[in-house]
Amino acid sequence: MGWAIALHGGAGDIPRSLPPELRQPREAALRHCLQIGVDALKAARSPLDVVELVVRELEDHPNFNAGKGSVLTSNGTVEMEACIMDGNTKKCGAVSGLTTVKNAVSLARLVMEKTPHIYLGFDGAEAFAREQGIETVDSSHFITPENIDRLKQAKEANRVQIDYTQPIQKVEEEEASLPNGDSQIGTVGCVAVDSYGNIAAATSTGGLVNKMVGRIGDTPIIGAGTYANSLCAVSATGKGEAIIRATVARDVAALMEYKGLSLKEAAAYVINECAPSRTAGLVAVSATGEVAMPFNTVGMFRACATQDGYSEVAIWPNESCSCD
C-alpha cells in the first residue's frame, strides 16, 4: 500500500497562455512543497504533521492564494481561513477571519489540540493566536502588488473574482465567456496517508478577490472544503459557494462508504456530477494509498507522489496520468 501525498495550489481558469515567468515559479513551488511532504513521510512524520508542514510552505509562498499572497477583500485587507482534519480520530480544527497570523493552518491545528472547540473566527481567533504565542505579523506581510492589482481590476469590473486574473487581453476574453464572469482559482491544500493508514487533510485560503468583509468560504467548513475519515482525506478548491452546496469533501468519502466506489471513482463523480462545471477541483488520498486529483476547471495547480515512485507536477489536464 505505501504512503501517498497530493497537494494543490488552486483550481480555476488558469489560461494555457500563462507566460513562462508566471508558470515556472509556480511549478517550482509545487515541486518544492511536494518534496518537503515526501521527505517528511519518508522520515515517518505523521500525516497530520505532513499536511500542516506542506500547507505552511504554500501559505508562505506569495504566488498562491493563502497566507502571503492571499487575495484581498473589498476593503483591501486580508481575511484568511484554514482547516485541518485527522482521519482516524476525526478531530479537526478551523479558523476564519485571520488578519495577522502568519500560518493559518497552524492556528487551526491549535484550535483542534488546545481548545474544546473546532472552529474559531475573527477577533476571537486572533485573541487565541496571541494567547498561544503563534507567530503574528503586520497585515501588510500578506499583501502583494499582484493582489492589489486584482482587487483594482475586480472593482473596476464590479465583480467578485474567485481567482487570479491575468492582466492580458486573452484572459479577459476567456473570463468574459464564463457565465458569471468569475475566474476560478483559490486556496492551497494537502492530503497525505502513511503506510499504516494514518490519514489527514489540510486547506488554507485568502478567499475571493473583492469578497465582502466577513465572507467565509468552503475551506474552513468540515465536509465542504476539507474532510478526512478512516477511508480518505480530501481538500477542495474553486468556487467556495459551489463547494459548500455540494458538500464536496464529505461526499467523496460518503460515496466510497455508501456506494463502495473507489477513491478515483468517488472523486470523479463528485467533480463531474455534483459540482457545477468550471467550479471545483480536489486532491484526495485513500487509506490504501490511492491518489486522485480531478477538476472541472481549466486547470488546477497540483502535485502528487506515491511510495512506489510515481510523482507528478501539473497545471492542466494531462493526456496520460494515473493520478486522476
Add this chain to the structure above:
Amino acid sequence: MTSTGWAIALHGGAGDIPRSMPPERRQLLEAALRHSLQIGVNALKANQSTLDVVELVVRTLEDNPNFNAGKGSDLASNGSAEMEACIMDGNTMKCGAVSGLTTVKNPISLSRLVMDKTPHIYLGFNGAEAFAREQGVETVDQSYFVTQENIDKLKQAQASTQEVKAEALLSSGNGTTGTVGCVAVDSYGNLAAATSTGGCTNKMVGRISASPLVGAGTYANNLCAVSATGNGEAIMRATVAREVGAVMEYKGLSVKEAAEYVIGERVPNLTTGLIAVSATGQVTMTFNTTGMFRACATQDGYTQVGIWPNELSD
C-alpha cells in the same frame, strides 16, 4: 412527483433536559412549541413558500427568551451573546449563514438576506453586522438578548473546575439545550431548513458551531430538509445534516431510517438530535439525548409536541 401533503417539524434544542423540570416551566415551553408550530402550520395552509415558513417559525423561537437562540441565547465567556444561523432551500440549494452576531434581533433573517442579497453564502462577525446595517434589519442593544437565567448559567460554568468546564462543553450543551430549528415541505415537495443558536454557555469568544455550517447543523436538497441540535462539535465531525441526505440518496433509506442511522451510529451517545422532513411528506424527530424540545404536524392531521422520548413512535 405526486403531491403528498405538507409537513413541518421544529425543535427548541436537544440535550440533558431533566425530567424533574417544574410543571410550570414544562407547560410554558410546551405552549411555546405549540404556538410556533401553529404559526408554521397556518403559513403552510396559506401556501407560503417553505423557505418563508421555516424563517417565520425560527423567528418566533429566536424571540422566545426560553430557547437558546436570539433572545435567551447562551452567553460566551465574555458575557455576550454571539449568535449564528443558517437557512437552506432544498430546490435550488441556495443557502445563507451568519456567525458572530451581537445586535441583530433575528439572525435567521439576516442569513436569508445573505442568501438573497449577496454573491456569498456565509458572513461572520463585524462583516455580518455591517451587512445587517446596510440592509436595515432590526438591530437592538446587546443587552436585549441577555437573560438573568443565562447570566446565572454562565456564572455557574465559570465557577466550575477546569475539568468540569471541559466536560460541560463536551456534553450536550451544558445540561440544557442548544439551538432552535425548523424544517418544512409543502405538498409539491419543496423543502427548506433553518437553524439558529447562541452556541453554548461559556464558549470561547469567536467559537463557531454546527448550526451555520451547511451539511453539519443545517441542510436541504430535493430529498430532505434537516436541522440538527446538541453538541456542536460532534455534529460537525459527523456532518450530521448532510449525512441524513447522503444515506437517503446513496443507500436508498427513508428519512426515518436515515435519521435513526445517523443518530444511532454516527454520533456519540447523548450528543445529538435532529428533525427532518422528506420530499414525500414524512417527518422524523430523532435524538440520543435525554430529551429534545420538539413539535411536528402533517397535512393529514397528525401533530405532536414533546420533550422526552415517547412511547408512541414519531
